[in-house]
Amino acid sequence: MKKNIAKYYPLVPVLAAYLVMFLMGKNMSGMWQLMAMLAFYCALGQAFNIFLGMTGYVDFGYVAFLGVGTYGMALGITRFASFEGLGIGIIIIGFALALVMATLLSLAVGAVALRLRGAYFAIATIGVNEGFRYLIEGARIWNGSEGIIFMAEMNQAFGRELASALSTFWADVMVFIIAALAALVTIYYMRSKIGYALTALREDEDAAKVMGINVTKYKIIAFITSASFAGLIGATSWAIKTPYVFPPEVFEIHYTVEAIIIVLLGGAGTLLGPVVGGLIYGLSKYWLAVILPGFQLLIFAPLIIIIIIAFPEGVIGLLKARVKGRRLGTFIE
Amino acid sequence: MSLLRLENVTKKFGGLVAVDKVSLEIKEGELIGIVGPNGSGKTTLFNVISGVFPPEEGTVIFDGQDITTLPPYKRAPLGLGRTFQISRPFSSASVRENVAIGAMFGRLAHKVSVNNSLEIADRYIDMLGLETHRDKAAGTLTPVEKKLMEIARALAMRPKLLLMDEAMAGMNPKDIDDMVKFIKKIREEEKIAIVSMVEHIMRAVAGLAERVMVMHQGAKLIDAKTEEALTDPRVIEVYLGHPPDQAKWRSEIWKKERDNNG
Numbered sequence: 078m079k080k081n082i083a084k085y086y087p088l089v090p091v092l093a094a095y096l097v098m099f100l101m102g103k104n105m106s107g108m109w110q111l112m113a114m115l116a117f118y119c120a121l122g123q124a125f126n127i128f129l130g131m132t133g134y135v136d137f138g139y140v141a142f143l144g145v146g147t148y149g150m151a152l153g154i155t156r157f158a159s160f161e162g163l164g165i166g167i168i169i170i171g172f173a174l175a176l177v178m179a180t181l182l183s184l185a186v187g188a189v190a191l192r193l194r195g196a197y198f199a200i201a202t203i204g205v206n207e208g209f210r211y212l213i214e215g216a217r218i219w220n221g222s223e224g225i226i227f228m229a230e231m232n233q234a235f236g237r238e239l240a241s242a243l244s245t246f247w248a249d250v251m252v253f254i255i256a257a258l259a260a261l262v263t264i265y266y267m268r269s270k271i272g273y274a275l276t277a278l279r280e281d282e283d284a285a286k287v288m289g290i291n292v293t294k295y296k297i298i299a300f301i302t303s304a305s306f307a308g309l310i311g312a313t314s315w316a317i318k319t320p321y322v323f324p325p326e327v328f329e330i331h332y333t334v335e336a337i338i339i340v341l342l343g344g345a346g347t348l349l350g351p352v353v354g355g356l357i358y359g360l361s362k363y364w365l366a367v368i369l370p371g372f373q374l375l376i377f378a379p380l381i382i383i384i385i386i387a388f389p390e391g392v393i394g395l396l397k398a399r400v401k402g403r404r405l406g407t408f409i410e
Numbered sequence: 411m412s413l414l415r416l417e418n419v420t421k422k423f424g425g426l427v428a429v430d431k432v433s434l435e436i437k438e439g440e441l442i443g444i445v446g447p448n449g450s451g452k453t454t455l456f457n458v459i460s461g462v463f464p465p466e467e468g469t470v471i472f473d474g475q476d477i478t479t480l481p482p483y484k485r486a487p488l489g490l491g492r493t494f495q496i497s498r499p500f501s502s503a504s505v506r507e508n509v510a511i512g513a514m515f516g517r518l519a520h521k522v523s524v525n526n527s528l529e530i531a532d533r534y535i536d537m538l539g540l541e542t543h544r545d546k547a548a549g550t551l552t553p554v555e556k557k558l559m560e561i562a563r564a565l566a567m568r569p570k571l572l573l574m575d576e577a578m579a580g581m582n583p584k585d586i587d588d589m590v591k592f593i594k595k596i597r598e599e600e601k602i603a604i605v606s607m608v609e610h611i612m613r614a615v616a617g618l619a620e621r622v623m624v625m626h627q628g629a630k631l632i633d634a635k636t637e638e639a640l641t642d643p644r645v646i647e648v649y650l651g652h653p654p655d656q657a658k659w660r661s662e663i664w665k666k667e668r669d670n671n672g
Contacts, residue, residue, distance in 0.1 A: 268524065269524060270515070270524060273507065273510065273511050274514075274515065276503050276507070276511075277500050277503075280502060281498045281499075281500060281501075283462065283498070284494065285500075285511075286462075286481070287460050287462065287482045287483075287486065287492060288483075288511060288515055288567065289487050289519060290483055290511075290515050291483045401545075
């Protein structure tokens with residue numbers, strides 16, 4: 078029994094990091110927005126890591142799942158705001174819609190694209206977010222290019238005060254919770270047959286098949302899990318926090334690239350990696366925007382190239398190799 | 411009852427017939443060698459049996475079930491294990507995890523948990539003498555150690571039939587002899603049929619197999635008792651190129667030619 082609990086020790090530093098970030102944001106004046114931004118990047122990394130890190134497949138259309146999650150919450154709030162007495166239940170409906178929509182989209186994309194290998198998969202997914210954006214705009218689904226603005230519905234459903242608290246505080250708290258949940262699912266996968274199957278297929282897909290692993294099944298499991306968390310992040314960070322949604326904003330490939338950077342920087346396939354990657358990326362982006370506004374991308378691009386060449390395993394990958402076998406090693410995964 | 415039966419199996423790559431109407435029967439617990447020069451279709455035959463690609467013609471029957479078009483991941487749980495000519499470890503995972511993956515998704519997949527699998531892995535790691543490498547990343551092993559690890563991983567699948575592709579390539583004669591002993595022992599203990607495929611290390615085949623199938627240009631040349639097969643003039647011709655007397659005749663002509671040219 079004790080051994081079984083010890084398997085989950087690597088969660089300790091992850092959850093501790095989130096707790097420290099939360100407490101710092103809550104108790105130090107002016108820090109909340111920064112911590113909320115960092116939590117968003119950590120959550121994004123944690124969610125994407127379940128797919129990118131564990132399978133080694135790069136999904137360039139990943140932001141589409143955040144996008145449909147945003148729409149899920151927006152639709153939930155706009156369609157159900159007029160029902161009396163639902164109260165906070167509307168948020169739950171919104172989350173459910175976000176989850177269902179992200180899952181359905183990931184099933185549709187996965188069923189086609191996951192038949193492709195490596196680089197071909199990456200290329201096939203590049204168009205997903207753009208395609209979805211043009212579908213919404215062109216077919217005028219969900220208000221088309223005008224987007225949905227639902228500040229009024231939020232106020233109507235929750236009252237002005239609660240709506241404001243939801244946007245400025247609770248949305249960020251939910252991001253922390255989603256990040257922690259994604260970490261929990263990650264370690265659960267790592268310690269179960271799913272994780273072993275994913276490791277095997279990441280290293281050698283053909284050998285994995287011959288060893289009896291149904292690689293398509295496990296890739297789809299990782300893909301759907303990762304996409305569902307993306308949907309939840311979209312539903313909070315991009316919907317509850319900012320009560321409007323415009324197609325060009327939520328299907329912007331820029332966020333996929335950020336997610337890839339965070340996962341690789343921290344260490345793909347590790348549990349603590351996305352936290353470290355999210356913190357490094359978020360903080361450096363923040364400081365560069367303060368010191369050299371407008372130049373942050375110009376400086377960040379070569380910086381990232383250097384880091385990825387110097388530590389291809391990511392920060393945590395490197396650390397893990399160092400502390401292996403030592404007592405500290407049981408906490409780093 | 412036969413464990414594996416191939417009936418007129420043909421596999422083509424474009425115009426190249428890699429495996430040409432091969433029939434083969436393997437009984438439970440049998441030890442068979444497949445021999446043939448480079449390019450004779452041995453590995454392709456293994457790939458057809460393990461399901462990497464389906465054959466164009468013929469049927470593959472394993473344990474009474476037609477598996478001709480079954481994907482490879484459904485074959486492993488039936489009891490088909492294999493090792494690869496060029497080792498294919500899951501490099502970033504430790505040796506222990508590699509072997510455990512075999513146990514986890516092999517024949518007893520539905521019965522064993524992750525913890526059971528790791529225990530099973532330990533047993534096979536000890537059996538192959540890899541104790542000191544247990545927690546090393548598999549990618550850091552030497553080629554021979556990788557081969558041993560692959561054998562442990564395949565055995566952890568608890569197969570009924572184990573296909574070994576050039577398991578002894580790159581080993582020195584003493585290691586080969588040890589390996590031959592080990593394979594015989596494992597066959598007795600685990601009651602599995604073993605097909606060992608070898609290109610030219612006859613030392614390994616002669617000491618190991620009860621029966622040998624020789625392949626040449628994709629087709630079955632001979633399938634007989636080991637001694638009979640390896641001394642067959644046709645087999646010698648395949649390896650040395652020409653019948654002995656003809657070869658001698660050619661070498662004399664060549665010698666004359668050389669002398670004339672000074």
